[in-house]
Amino acid sequence: MTSPLVRLRLLETSDLHMFLCAWDYYRAREDSTAGLTRVASLIRAARAEASNSLLFDNGDIIQGNPLGDYMALPGHLQNAGGHPMFRAMSRLGYDAATFGNHEFNYGLAFLEDALRSADFPFVCANAEYPDGTPLVPRSVVLEREVTDEAGQPHSLKIGVTGFLPPQIMIWDAMHLTGSVQATDIVEAARRVVPALCARCDVLVALCHSGISATPRQGGDENAALYLAEVPGIDVVFTGHTHRVFPGPDYDGLPGVDAEAGTLAGKPAVMPGFRGSHLGLIDLDLRRKKGGGWIIEKSRCEVRPICRRESGAVVPLTQNDAPTDATALPAHTATMAWMAQPVGMTSVPLNTYFTFLQPDPCVALVNAAQLWYARPLLARSDAASLPLLSAAAAFSTGGMSPDAFVDISPGPLTMRDLANIYTFANTVSVVRCTGAEVREWLERSAIIFSQIVPGQTPARPLIAPDLPGYNFDIIAGLTYAIDVTQPPRYAPDGSLLNPDAGRIADLQFNGRPVDPEQSFAIVTNNYRAGGGGHFPGTGTGHIILTAPDGNRDALIRYVTEHRTVAPSLTPVWRFVSPPVPTTVSVEIPAAAARLVRSDVLQRDGEGSDGRLRYVFSL
Known part of the structure; x- marks a missing residue:
């Protein structure tokens, strides 16, 4: 008799940077390249395709645009009845999240206040208060009822832990010195993973860190590949560097399969930034004799919210109405503030x-x-x-x-x-x-x-x-x-x-x-x-x-x-x-009206709809 097979879909956003709306606050116009409201539509579609799914965020959530700055002004969080990004994420049913380095830009007190709006757990294994107390739980075990391919129910335990770049102690020293301490990602994982692994069926690492294949130094900013090598971790969600994985950005790195989307043989995704992509990992879990599950197969992909054709942005999805409704009061107030x-x-x-x-x-x-x-x-x-x-x-x-x-x-x-x-x-x-x-x-x-x-x-x-x-x-x-x-x-x-x-x-x-x-x-x-x-x-x-x-x-x-x-x-x-030398530069078409012809000479088409010019040194 064939043992039960469960197909589990894991979804990730990362580096949203407060792009809750598909809106460019700097130019006061719609922005089809960004926004949780756009990626939310992909989330709903991806969930509809799968019987069993969980949704995670990988950090850098509340800072990055004027909406984030507006919410951080004194009294605005309280007047808004909570943080609109966390309220929108709660409404979308996020299962867990971790911190990015930018979560600390407005100070610890603001972060702690904002977190009260999140109806889902945050985890972080490598940041703690000076007395050793973690900022948030180092890990969590999510118990979910799933159905196998025969329609039979099973209880599945998904362990989740999170990591952020220890460089927060440099980048936000004014907010964190004496109040927080951050440690090496891999060392923290080695401390937390064995016990967590014993309590769960699948272990997910939310790693707000990029992918590097250079030899590990300790305290590394981009440690996702090294983290994937830690025994017991099954899945790595990565981010921080605003790139896309799987994809050609990481071709040829040892230990990285940029086409299949694996780090040290383990499934991994990185979904761009500002809601540009949704990361998706499908796992085939086979029930073991005597209990427990093994990952029989995995598939990784990233789904974009838009594409570019001849420099023009072509939307691939539309706004999510519930997300827009949650954002509207703070969005309207921010636009008035900006004007x-x-x-x-x-x-x-x-x-x-x-x-x-x-x-x-x-x-x-x-x-x-x-x-x-x-x-x-x-x-x-x-x-x-x-x-x-x-x-x-x-x-x-x-x-x-x-x-x-x-x-x-x-x-x-x-x-x-x-x-x-x-x-x-x-x-x-x-x-x-x-x-x-x-x-x-x-x-x-x-x-x-x-x-x-x-x-x-x-x-x-x-x-x-x-x-x-x-x-x-x-x-x-x-x-x-x-x-x-x-x-x-x-x-x-x-x-x-x-x-x-x-x-x-x-x-x-x-x-x-x-x-x-x-x-x-x-x-x-x-x-x-x-x-x-x-x-x-x-x-x-x-x-x-x-x-x-x-x-x-x-x-x-x-x-x-x-x-x-x-x-x-x-x-x-x-x-x-010592001799006449020209170089090439690319500028957007909007800048052509400002070009001085005695300095820059047109030299054809560039990439992404830009214009190519040559310039004499």
Whole structure:
């Protein structure tokens, strides 16, 4: 007699980043590329196809757009009767979730208040209070009645545990130091999995961490593959890096089957970000003689909410009405908040040409940070230090092909300033030597490809798969970038080419920067704490953590000055190669009207509907 077969479907969302609605708050228009309301329709369809299913979320839920920021303002959570994202997820019937690193951006007290709206358990095995008490349960066993292929009922125990990047202790040190401690993902798994495995039939790991096949160091940010190697874990849900798995992003990595969707032989998925995809794992469970179940077969896939055709977005699903209804009050209030006027700009503000020339948005943020920090430092031991400001453009097309800032001269609203400064960072100041400032800029300059002088055809200027928010511009200095040199640093901060140097002619007040001179650099808490692996940062360098956010400083600056006109005096330039050299760049079609024909020449079609141009160094 054949033993019973149960088909179990496990569904995952991850990195929703508060995209509850299919709405772009920065442009006040529908966004078919994002939203729990869109992926909710996929969830309902996926459930309808399966007799037995569970739904999980993998973290980075409540922060990431203006709706999240609005809910975090004092009193708004209480006035709304709870957190709309958790209420919507409860209404959708989530079975369990874990934390991502961004859950802590608004502080522990806000997170604890928001969690009261969640009618499903949160689990996390590698974060705890200083006395060893876990923030939330380290694991949970979900008992579900399932039916086998013959229609017979069975009781199934699904064990769930969760993990977050231990780097939260760096990225949100101001909120967590002395209040929380985070540990290595794999070590935490080795502590919790054996006992959990003994209590369940299937063990699911919710891992807010990416996939890396480089040798494990301990304390790794992207540890999903190492976690999958822990005995007893059956399924790994992954995320954090905003990519899609199974898929070509992870082709060729040892221990990874990017087509079948397995890590160390175990089924795994990563469903993009902002609700772009639904992760789905189907398990065939066969009842063992004497009790218990084994995974006989698995299948992994990711289902998108849209696709792109010739640069245009084609929706593949529609809004989910119950989710929209839950979101509507907070969504409406956020739109009204975003429409509030703040000031004026006398010049266009856009991020189309961030990697080619002075960026007015970065210049505005740097001016605001300097304006905000000066009076604070005037009352500190750092008052005598020369003050610099480091900022980067956040919307440079990395999140989606049309994710740029584009503001015409005229009124500035909260929406505009939130678009310029999208993250919920806090103003921080670090102390650096001139030598460390140079190395900071070297790390920033890895955004560029290495260019061979005179090489044809023109090579892309921007290196692939590197985030634009790590291209810091340090105002108060002038310098040149030599892209014919190899990058000095790797993205993880390790020294890649010790003899290379892209930063040239580094000057302060018209004189070469003294390597021994000390500077104060105003930045954000993410960078100050070591986010992005920049020399000159880390807790030992921090001399001030301000009470206000960087966006708040920007709002105050615009409000105070009423009309702003960011300086476009170049902070940096490219070193001219020894022979004429052109490079290629891609910009969205919307930017074509701003192109100076004496600088950029059209050179055909780019990817994702963008236009390709060549640029002479």
